[in-house]
Amino acid sequence: MNVTGSAKSTTPVAYILRLLSLLIIDGFLVWFGYRQALLGNYTLVVLLAIVGMFISAVFLFNRAYPLRWMAPGLALMIMFSVYPNFLTIYVGFTNYGDGHLLTKEQSIIQIEKARYLPEGGSAYTWTAFKSDAGEYALWLLDETGIGYLAFEGQPITQVQPGEMGVGELDSKGIPQSITGYQRLNALLAVADPNLGEIKFGADENIVQIQSPSRAAAYEQKYVYDPEQDAMIDQETGKIYFQVDGTFRTVDGKVIIPGYQAYIGIQNFKDFIVSPALRGPLVRIIVWNFIFPLLSVFLQFSLGLGIALLYNDPKFPGKRLVRSLLLIPYTIPSLITILIWRGMLNPEVGVINRMLSSLFGANPAWFADPWLAKFALIVVNLWLGYPYYMLVCSGALQSIPSEIYGAAKVDGTNIWQSFRFITLPLLLVSVGPLLLASYIYNFNNFNLIYLFLQGGPPISGAATRAGHTDIMISYVYNLAFEGGRGQNFGLAAAVTLLIFLVVIGISLIQFRYTRMWEEVSENV
């Protein structure tokens, strides 16, 4: 096949078709990017621009012909796999979370919707009507004597007698009847507990009763001033300057909602400075290193042991034993974890029923931190050993048997030949998988979360944290279990710590396995 992989001479029809499809794709991206820019989602706009340029280049230049085959795959990967990594870094330095969910643009729109009741604003005299169903209507007369009809949640409209069921007006300009409503006399109206609370009208134009004789229109409370980058309170004249994603006055008053903003290393400072955050986090990190270490060591040992015992071709029923021992591996892990949770249930689970009838023991698997950790390791052993059983029996078969023959001549015993021949040779091929498995278990969210949701809880923690939590489940708690408010920024900051650990282990893995050199040779 041609080595450069450039396109063959293209027909004009094919060329026009290509341009047309590029036009459609780019047109879509521009429209989508524009709408996102209006919402203030600038990180996404940058991503779309990059993807758009990439696709355009690939379509336009014939040199990029091979990339045309990869464009859909690479575009998907950039948008939904690579970009989220960078976005995590960005979010780690923002205050994104409860109270700061909106972009600045969205939050300004939201804040400018707030209304207040001015002392001297446009005022009306009012008369109340009430329906049998308990709904209220308000007849408003402005200073020039024009009548308006107002309902809760509907726009206030100027109404002539005869329209909308409004009857003839009396001498004061008040309708004598409105169909379906009874007129309340002034005394009843003033005594009514609900009436003063109701906001009549809708959208920008809202009227509320202020006094027995007066109803007033609401006015916009905050106006955004782009020059000062501040909100100005129309009622008090106070200026709210923006500080770290919140509009606040000099004396510390804030407007809700705030918006997403870059806040520097505040998230990192938070868990270093605050003892209530740091205490649990340190414990979680320590356990996060121990848990995968113990898990992988035990899984590997048991898997290897089984492989050594049953790798003998003469062993009767070898295939049956392997199939049965493989079973834990064949069930979606979520299901088996939930099954184990049911079996270990201290009150009614089968394991405690057996233990108490045999030994009279009733261990509190879910309440005691150490027992919970022990149970997790056992469950993870059950989940993970079949993988090593498979991998090790494959690797053992590739060790040439002559080596053992030579060792036997030299008089080594079984242990020595295992320790000095089998294990080192095995680790050459299985070692990288052990590291990959360590990383996998380092982030084994499913097991930790589904088994006990990280519990039992650590008392005195500032956010939800448990004795068996690892960092990724702690991140999940911070971000999505809104017991004390969702804090995406802090969650992303903790994720960055995980990134560092994963990068560190991966570097060892790449070095140890010379994967990089191998990749260079193979591709």
Add this chain to the structure above:
Amino acid sequence: MSDPKTSSSANSLFTSLKFQRRAGIVIRWIIAVILIIFAVFPVLWIISAAFNPSSSLATQHLIPENASLANFRTLFNSDVFPFPLWMWNSIKVTSISTILALFVTTIAAFAFSRFRFSGRQNLMKIMLLFQVFPSLLSIVAIFYLINQVGDVIPFFGLDTHAGLILVYLGGAMSINIWLLKGFFDTIPRDIDESAMVDGATHWQIFTRLLFPLMRPMLVVVAILSFIGTFGDFILARILLRSTESYTLMVGLQIYTAGMFSQKWGVFAAGALLGALPIMIVYLVLQDQIIGGLTQGAVKG
């Protein structure tokens, strides 16, 4: 003291190779039985619970008295927990993302395997690097991203299957391209060179020649990625919000949260139906799947 003659004959009996071998097999079988009990007990227990008519954890025995299908009936008739719908959602989302991912990655892998262009090695390496960070780690960012996308195009937003499929697709690219490129490399280039001489285009070589040759390997990759996606919990959990849109794994977890012991039997029936198809696929295709696994993938 015992008779020296018998003692020496006993010694020779113990040391005889045949006896050692037999004893070895017996001991290994005893160990095997213990291990098998450890491996299989939870599965037997869940099967028994599924057929046990009293749906409580406390009253369950290994061999259920009056075995019945009561739990399965409850499962299919519950209004609060629409189990058949969850199963359907799972199959739908998993099938669509597996097929799309396979289609897109096979084309890309073909290009990586057959074309030579500058930057090819670096591109492969960069893809491998990003594989170090699985989607699981970016849950916050993925939530944020899909939320923003949904502001403009609700069809791909939070609580939609389309959004979830996009995220699955993004995560499947790198590993599948690597795996499939390896498979393409095993097919000799002479085949496509001779077709090239006959005037075939790249696309014809891909669809008529290589794709049929790749079919068995594609089936293995499809099964592996189907199993992986079917078992995903966390991405579906954060992106899907309403009971009707849950996948089976999210549904089962929600179902068991709270009052677990009371719902044990019905959960067991659901778990059994969810696990059985995959268990059968695994046991039947053991050898092929193990071949794919030893390429270095860890079960997800």
